[in-house]
Amino acid sequence: MEETISLKEIFEVLKKRLWMIIAVTAGAAIISAIITFFVLTPTYEASSEFIVNQAESMDENSYDVNNIRTNIELISTYNVIIKSPAILNEVINTMDLEMTAEQLSQKIQVSSAEESQVVNVTVTDESPAMAVGIANGTVETFEQEISNLMNVDNVRILSPAVESADPSPVSPKPLLNIAIAIVVGLMVGVGLAFLLEYLDNTIKTEQDVEKTLGLPLMGVISTVSEEDLGPETKNRNPSRASKIRGESVGT
Structure with missing residues (x-):
């Protein structure tokens, strides 16, 4: 015989275990806050941009649709090359970094808007000054080495990274982490309340x-x-x- 449960019974279960649900939710929020503020290390971001364009005079006759299309198609290749050991090892040697090319690659994100000749290089690091240095060093090294790797001269630095006076960490995000912990704690508390009610086989009514x-x-x-x-x-x-x-x- 199929058993059904009414809304009244659901509310009765929640009311009966209300303090347990509140305790689990509060505990999850407190644990998340402790981990966020005292365990996790803040990380900072710095971004440097370069533009892919032919080294020609910027008069009206210099614009060629075919050249622009070629530059845009090359960006996908450049996004791979800039994170390759050929570039990153040079960055490590120049800046005397104590890390491998693979470790440095994990700190770098390369992106570009669709149909855009501008490429954004974003570096994440625990030190804001180091993030700025790696971002600028990577773009400068790429600008110097790309002509030797592909025999082209169409990369120019557009906007170097600059360290702000009061940098704000991008991670962790305390409010977001605590909010997620509250939602998860509430779900766990409600689920635990119904589980205890299901396992309770004592006769009461x-x-x-x-x-x-x-x-x-x-x-x-x-x-x-x-x-x-x-x-x-x-x-x-x-x-x-x-x-x-x-x-x-x-x-």
């Missing part, structure tokens, strides 16, 4: 008796408190009542 034993319920013995008996019962002398009951029994 009349319906539980009928469901467990498969027998009709004949009656219910209610619990009577002193408040339900009224003030007369509260003020009655217990010893006097016992004596009267004893005399009645003897008679």
